Amino acid sequence: MLEELRITGLGVIEDTTLPLTRGMNVITGETGAGKTMVVTGLGLLFGGRADAGRVRADPGRATVEGRLRLSSQTAKAVAARVVDAGAEPDDDGSLLLSRTVTVEGRSRAHVGGRSVPVSLLGEIGEQTVAVHGQSDQLRLLRPAEQRASLDRFAGPEHEKLLTEYRELFTAWRRIEDDLADRRRNARERSQEADLLRLGLDEITRVAPQAGEDEELRTEAQRLEHAEGLRTAATIAHQAISGEDEAADASSLVNTARRSLEAQATLDPLLGELGLRLEEAASLLGDVAVELSAYLASLDADPERLQAIYERRAALRGLTRKYADDVEGVIAWADHAQKRLSELDVSDEALEELDRERQRLAGEVAGAAARLRAARLGAAGQFADKVTVELAGLAMPHSRVQVMVLPRPAGKSEPSLVVDGEEAGITADGADEVELRLLAHPGAPALPLQKGASGGELSRVMLAIEVVFAGAGGPPTLVFDEVDSGVGGQAAVEIGKRLARLARSHQVLVVTHLPQVAAFADRHLVVAKDTGGAITTSGVRVVEETARARELARMLAGLPDSDLGIAHAEELLAVAARERAA
Incomplete structure (x- = not known):
């Protein structure tokens, strides 16, 4: 629930705060007083597009702040997303949101006091607030929106069916496009494949190994300086464990150790130092053994050195052509191998792709048929529920029909046989959904855009929203003059329905109808002040x-x-x- 909304510097609103409550909040005021700016502010607060033209020149920026009380239905998901973004709700469970827009068009967003991307406000808004205005009525006239409304009503199981269908559709279209591209660009693909094979043959002949170039460089350096390395190792080995035991390092350390151990009973400190010398003697012994092994392995082998030079030259030849280093060459070869499979335009490859295309087409058609059956099942329930609501909105003789029809084939999209009939098929299925209105008994069932007046369309949209509210959805609903074109008893019925919605949702209504405003739990008035040099508006509770x-x-x-x-x-x-x- 939105507990409070503060707007500064937006349109005619200089600085005002809207204290909101549970239930039904109504916003009224004279035409031009700034009621629309309240809805605009809500849109900004929840990630809507910023319009710098609405920002007041003084102070040069518009700010919208809101305190959101997370309900049990949305708290977990919203709080988790907020924490992921590095912000946190307050200790009392409320969430502070803020959006600032400057006259230059720059926009900043904050959640829980931390700067966040504006998109996060949009994500929060999707789960907490649904805004419905007159533009939504126009959107409801679009076939795609009517299909989306039915899909939304059908619930989670239907959404799962739709997701599975779309995954199959995407895989099928990918195979279709791949097969068409291979057939259309066979010559170019063959040329590219030939070049890749030449490169792969060259790399295969050399057979580079990861890390090989560094190992060869180290080995070549040892072979090139074998005599100097042998001299250094020999001198060090003799110094540690030479034939003259009185002079080598190991003998001297052991002599020192024995001397200290002889007096350790008189002073424990000498005993501790003796132990450390014993460790040093052991370390010297290990180094002597390793030096001996090093000298045995050190060999100036001209043939091996020449082989290394040749191998490194071959590797450099690859790195000049394909990548900066050996690992890059190996990665290029892996990519080339995968790309070759994509470029294959042989008859066998095309036949295999075509079989896969046909298999997926059959699965897509089956999924589209299941989706259609689910829509048909939901359509009757949806129509009945909306019709019941229309009866309560002073349209007692009107009925809504939800038609689920095969999408005509022959348009720009592909087609498949679904339920024994060829139909155009898209990512949303093989159906067209159309809402029709029977305005009175005996009247023909006409599409909404032809059969509904402005006032009737407002009531149909409100009836649909009431039906949706019963199935869940965002906890806060905003209606911006959706009662336009309505009056008399119908206006009273709209007020009743909005009040009914307010039992389970927080409802914000911008209205010009007193019959609707009378049902409010809290009534806010936007009042315009023209007494100063600049017109401003504020909001007060009445x-x-x-x-x-x-x-x-x-x-x-x-x-x-x-x-x-x-x-x-x-x-x-x-x-x-x-x-x-």
């Missing part, structure tokens, strides 16, 4: 008499009319009784 005056203004444009106030109070009483019932 209660009791002030609320009745605001409703009177909405009813008749006369906030101080006794008759208007009496009518407003009667409307509030009716709404209170309806909500209680």
